[in-house]
Amino acid sequence: MNSKKILAILFLFSITPFARAGVEIARWTTPSGARVFFVETRALPILDVQIDFAAGQSLDPPEKAGLASMTLALMDKGANGMDETMIAGRLADLGASLGGNLDMDRASISLRTLSEENKRIPALEIMEAVLSAPQFPEDVLSREKARSIALMQESLTRPAVIARRAFWSALYPSHPYGRHATPESLDTLQRADLREFHAGFYSARRATVTIVGDVSRAQAEALARQLTARLPEGRVQEPVKDPGLPEAAEQRIAHPATQAHLLIGIPAISRGDPDFFPLTVGNYILGGGGFVSRLMREIRDKRGYAYSVYSAFIPMKRPGPFQIGLQTKKEQASEALKLTRDVLARFLAEGPDKAELDAAKQNLTGSFPLRLDSNREILDNVAAIGFFDYPIDYLDRYTGNIEKVTAEQVRAAFARRIKPESLITVVVAGD
Amino acid sequence: MSRTYRFLCLLRRMIFLSGLILVLQPAHADTYERRLPNGLRVIVREDRRAPTVAHMIWYRAGSMDETNGTTGVAHLLEHMMFKGTPAFGPGEFNRIVASVGGHDNAFTSRDFTAYFQQIPKGQLGRMMQLEADRMRHLTLSPKEFEQEIKVVMEERRLRTEDRPQALLSEQMMAVAFQAHPYRAPIIGWMNDLENMTVKDARDWYERWYVPNNAYVVIVGDVDHDAAFALARRHYGSLKPRALPERKPQTEPPQSGLRRLAVKAPAKLPVVLMAYKVPVIRDLENDSDPYALEMLAAVLDGNDAARFPRRLIREQQLAASAGAGYDPMTRGPGVFYFHGSPSGGKTRADLEAGFRAEIAHIVENGVAEEELTRAKNQLIASQIYKLDSMFGQAMEIGQMEMSGFSFRHEKRLIEKLRRVTADEVRAVAKKYFDDDHLTVAGLDPQPLPIKSPESRAASPRTSRH
Numbered sequence: 001m002n003s004k005k006i007l008a009i010l011f012l013f014s015i016t017p018f019a020r021a022g023v024e025i026a027r028w029t030t031p032s033g034a035r036v037f038f039v040e041t042r043a044l045p046i047l048d049v050q051i052d053f054a055a056g057q058s059l060d061p062p063e064k065a066g067l068a069s070m071t072l073a074l075m076d077k078g079a080n081g082m083d084e085t086m087i088a089g090r091l092a093d094l095g096a097s098l099g100g101n102l103d104m105d106r107a108s109i110s111l112r113t114l115s116e117e118n119k120r121i122p123a124l125e126i127m128e129a130v131l132s133a134p135q136f137p138e139d140v141l142s143r144e145k146a147r148s149i150a151l152m153q154e155s156l157t158r159p160a161v162i163a164r165r166a167f168w169s170a171l172y173p174s175h176p177y178g179r180h181a182t183p184e185s186l187d188t189l190q191r192a193d194l195r196e197f198h199a200g201f202y203s204a205r206r207a208t209v210t211i212v213g214d215v216s217r218a219q220a221e222a223l224a225r226q227l228t229a230r231l232p233e234g235r236v237q238e239p240v241k242d243p244g245l246p247e248a249a250e251q252r253i254a255h256p257a258t259q260a261h262l263l264i265g266i267p268a269i270s271r272g273d274p275d276f277f278p279l280t281v282g283n284y285i286l287g288g289g290g291f292v293s294r295l296m297r298e299i300r301d302k303r304g305y306a307y308s309v310y311s312a313f314i315p316m317k318r319p320g321p322f323q324i325g326l327q328t329k330k331e332q333a334s335e336a337l338k339l340t341r342d343v344l345a346r347f348l349a350e351g352p353d354k355a356e357l358d359a360a361k362q363n364l365t366g367s368f369p370l371r372l373d374s375n376r377e378i379l380d381n382v383a384a385i386g387f388f389d390y391p392i393d394y395l396d397r398y399t400g401n402i403e404k405v406t407a408e409q410v411r412a413a414f415a416r417r418i419k420p421e422s423l424i425t426v427v428v429a430g431d
Numbered sequence: 432m433s434r435t436y437r438f439l440c441l442l443r444r445m446i447f448l449s450g451l452i453l454v455l456q457p458a459h460a461d462t463y464e465r466r467l468p469n470g471l472r473v474i475v476r477e478d479r480r481a482p483t484v485a486h487m488i489w490y491r492a493g494s495m496d497e498t499n500g501t502t503g504v505a506h507l508l509e510h511m512m513f514k515g516t517p518a519f520g521p522g523e524f525n526r527i528v529a530s531v532g533g534h535d536n537a538f539t540s541r542d543f544t545a546y547f548q549q550i551p552k553g554q555l556g557r558m559m560q561l562e563a564d565r566m567r568h569l570t571l572s573p574k575e576f577e578q579e580i581k582v583v584m585e586e587r588r589l590r591t592e593d594r595p596q597a598l599l600s601e602q603m604m605a606v607a608f609q610a611h612p613y614r615a616p617i618i619g620w621m622n623d624l625e626n627m628t629v630k631d632a633r634d635w636y637e638r639w640y641v642p643n644n645a646y647v648v649i650v651g652d653v654d655h656d657a658a659f660a661l662a663r664r665h666y667g668s669l670k671p672r673a674l675p676e677r678k679p680q681t682e683p684p685q686s687g688l689r690r691l692a693v694k695a696p697a698k699l700p701v702v703l704m705a706y707k708v709p710v711i712r713d714l715e716n717d718s719d720p721y722a723l724e725m726l727a728a729v730l731d732g733n734d735a736a737r738f739p740r741r742l743i744r745e746q747q748l749a750a751s752a753g754a755g756y757d758p759m760t761r762g763p764g765v766f767y768f769h770g771s772p773s774g775g776k777t778r779a780d781l782e783a784g785f786r787a788e789i790a791h792i793v794e795n796g797v798a799e800e801e802l803t804r805a806k807n808q809l810i811a812s813q814i815y816k817l818d819s820m821f822g823q824a825m826e827i828g829q830m831e832m833s834g835f836s837f838r839h840e841k842r843l844i845e846k847l848r849r850v851t852a853d854e855v856r857a858v859a860k861k862y863f864d865d866d867h868l869t870v871a872g873l874d875p876q877p878l879p880i881k882s883p884e885s886r887a888a889s890p891r892t893s894r895h
Binding site for chain 1: 481483522534580581584698734743
C-alpha cells in the first residue's frame with residue numbers, strides 16, 4: 001500500500017465514523033462459541049485482532065503459581081510444526097507483530113498486521129497456529145524457566161516490585177489475586193501442566209475476539225471463524241470467588257534503597273460495578289487527575305515530597321484494588337504517609353467541592369475523544385467491553401454517565417468502598 | 432502522569448533499544464511549514480481521522496548545552512515551566528489544559544526540551560496562548576523553585592539512585608565521554624541539584640527560551656492555514672534574541688579500551704558495551720550510519736534476529752541481550768550492546784558472546800534474507816506509526832532537532848532500503864574495535880535480608 005492510496009483514503013474519510021459520539025461495534029458469535037466484536041475503520045491499511053481468554057493469573061493452581069504466565073509465554077515458541085525462530089521470522093517478514101498480555105483475569109494475544117491480503121492471511125494463519133496448536137517444546141520450557149527465574153530473582157531485589165507483591169498479598173490473603181509466582185513455583189512447571197492449562201482454558205467459549213481495522217464485515221466473520229475453529233474444547237471451571245475484605249494492617253519491609261515506596265489500598269471495585277462512574281470522578285479529584293489532583297498538590301507541589309503520587313481504581317472480574325502510591329526520600333517516609341492518610345481521610349469525610357466536581361467532569365468528558373483517536377485505543381476499549389460484558393453502548397453513554405455524577409454520589413461511593421478498618425499499608429525501605 | 436516519563440522513554444530508546452528509530456514516514460503532501468518573522472518555525476500535519484490535535488513546542492536546548500556545576504538545569508527548567516507566569520499562576524497551565532479535556536507533559540533529552548498537549552480539536556489557540564506566554568514570561572519564583580528542586584531530587588532517586596541499570600548507564604557515559612557534555616546525566620548530578628539556585632534556572636531560561644530557538648509541531652484535525660493564523664496571533668509578537676555561541680566541545684579520539692564497574696544491590700550482572708560510531712550529518716553523502724542502523728536491526732530488530740536467536744536461545748548465554756543505536760543526534764554517536772548473562776555464565780562470557788557475533792558478521796557477512804526482513808519491518812512500521820498523532824509529531828520533531836526537515840523523511844527511508852549486505856559487513860568491520868570501546872559491568876551486591884514486620888492497623892488508620 002503506497003502513501004498515495006493512504007492519502008486518498010484519508011481524504012475520503014475526512015468525516016470519520018469516530019467523529020460521532022462513540023464507535024460502531026458489530027457483534028456476533030462464531031460457530032465455535034466465541035463472541036466477536038468488530039469495528040470497521042478504513043482510514044489506514046492496518047488490521048488489529050485481539051483474542052482474550054478467561055485464562056488469567058487467577059487460574060494458577062495454588063502450588064503452580066506462574067503457570068498461566070508460562071503457558072502464554074510459550075504459545076508462540078513452537079506451533080503447528082513451526083519452531084520459535086520460524087514463527088518469529090515469518091512474522092517479521094510480513095511486518096506483523098504478535099503480542100501477549102496477562103492480567104489476573106485475562107490472557108490476551110494480539111496481532112497487528114497490514115491489511116492487504118498477502119500479508120493479512122499468512123499473519124492470521126500464524127496466529128491461528130499459535131492459539132490452537134502450541135507445542136510447548138520441552139527444551140524451550142526448560143530454557144524459559146531458567147530465564148524467568150533469573151529475571152524474577154532480579155526483580156525481587158527492586159523495592160517497587162517488593163512493595164507491589166506485599167500489597168497484593170495483603171489485600172487478597174488466601175485468594176488467587178494475592179498469589180505470586182516464585183522462583184520455586186516456576187521451577188515445578190512441567191510441559192504437561194502447560195498443555196493441560198491450554199486445553200482447559202484456551203477454548204472458544206472462554207474467548208472474545210476483537211477486530212479493529214481495514215476489513216469488511218464478511219472478512220471479519222471469516223477470520224473470527226477460522227481463528228477459533230480449532231481451539232481446544234475446554235473444561236468447566238468454578239469462577240474465582242469474591243475476595244472479601246482484609247483486616248487493616250501496616251507492613252514495613254526493610255530495603256537499602258534511598259527512597260521509600262508506599263502503597264495504601266483495599267479491594268474495591270469489580271468490572272461493571274454501578275459505582276464506577278462516581279468513583280472515577282472522585283478518583284480524578286483525589287489522585288487520578290495527573291497534575292491537578294489533591295494528592296499531587298499536597299504531596300508534590302506544596303512540599304516536594306515525591307515525584308510521582310497517584311490514586312487509582314483497578315476494576316477486575318472480582319473486586320480489584322483501590323490504591324494510592326508514592327515514593328519519597330526514606331527520611332521523610334513517615335511524614336509523607338501521614339499526610340497521604342490525611343488527604344484521603346478528608347476526602348472520605350467531605351467529598352469533593354463543586355469546583356472540583358465540575359473540573360473533573362470537564363476533563364473526563366472533554367478528553368473522551370482522545371481515548372478513541374487511534375485504532376489501538378479503540379481496540380483496547382472494545383476488547384474490555386467484550387471480555388467484561390459491558391453494555392454495547394458503553395462508549396456512547398460514557399460522557400452522559402460522567403455528567404450525571406453528583407458530589408453526594410462521589411462521597412457515598414467512596415464511603416461504601418474505602419473502609420478504613422480494611423485499609424492495607426505497605427512501606428518498603430521506610431526504615 | 433510523570434512529567435519526564437517520555438524523556439526516559441527516549442533515553443531508554445537511545446541507550447537500550449535497537450531499532451528502527453529512523454522509521455520515518457514518507458513525506459506527505461499534507462504537511463506544511465511556515466516561518467514567522469521572529470524565527471519561530473511552525474510545522475502542521477493534517478490528520479483528520481479523529482477530532483483531536485497534538486501540539487508540541489521544541490526548544491533546541493538539552494542537557495548537552497549545560498556546563499559543569501549546573502548539570503540538570505535544562506530538566507529543572509522544564510519542571511519550572513509549569514510554575515506560573517504573571518498572567519497564569521502556578522499550576523494554572525495544567526489546570527487549564529485539564530479543563531479542556533487535554534493531557535499535557537514535557538520531556539528533556541540530551542539534545543532538546545519539548546512540551547506537548549494532546550487536546551480535543553478547537554482548543555489549539557488556547558494552548559498556543561499558554562505556550563507563548565511561558566516562552567517569555569516565566570515567573571521563576573524562589574518559593575516554587577525551592578519545592579520543585581526537591582521534586583527533581585526525588586525523581587533522581589526514583590529513576591537513577593535506586594536503579595542499578597540506570598546507575599550503570601550514567602557511569603558508562605561519564606567514562607566513554609571525557610570532554611563532550613554527553614558525559615553528564617540529563618537529570619544532573621545530585622550534588623549539582625543540591626547546589627542549584629533559581630538564578631541558574633533563570634540564566635538558562637533567558638539564554639534559550641526564545642522563538643528563534645524553537646519550533647512548533649502540530650498534528651491532527653486542523654486546517655493548516657487556520658493553524659498558521661493562530662500561530663501568528665499567539666507566537667508572532669514574541670521578540671527574537673541572538674543565541675549564545677555554542678562551543679563544539681568535540682570529544683577527543685579514544686585510543687584504547689576503557690572499563691568500569693558499578694556495585695549496587697541487585698541479583699543479575701549486567702554488561703553494557705559502547706562503541707563510538709558516526710551519526711548522520713550529511714543526509715545524501717553519509718552511508719555508514721544507515722548501514723549501522725540496519726546492523727542494529729539484524730542483531731536485535733525482531734525475535735528471529737541474531738541476539739535473541741543465537742545468544743538467548745541457541746547458546747543460552749544471555750537471560751537478555753540487545754543492541755541499540757540512534758543515528759540522529761546532535762552529539763556524537765554510540766552503538767550499544769547490553770545484556771545479562773544467564774545462570775552459570777559470567778559477564779566475561781556474555782561480552783565474548785557479543786564480540787563473537789560481530790566477528791561472525793565480519794567473517795561471513797549477513798544473509799540477504801535477514802536484511803530483507805529488516806526492510807520489510809521498516810516498511811510496515813511506516814504505516815503503523817500513522818495510527819498515533821502524537822507519534823507522528825514526535826518523529827517530525829526529532830527529525831528537525833537533528834538538523835533535517837520532515838521533507839527528508841522519505842529520502843531517509845530510501846537510504847535505509849538501499850543498504851546492502853556488504854555495507855553492513857563493512858561497518859561491522861570498521862567500527863567495532865577495542866580502541867573505541869567502553870565496557871561497563873554491574874557487579875551485583877546482596878541485599879541485607881530482613882523479614883517483613885507486620886502489625887495491626889495503627890490507631891491513625893482505623894480512626895476514620
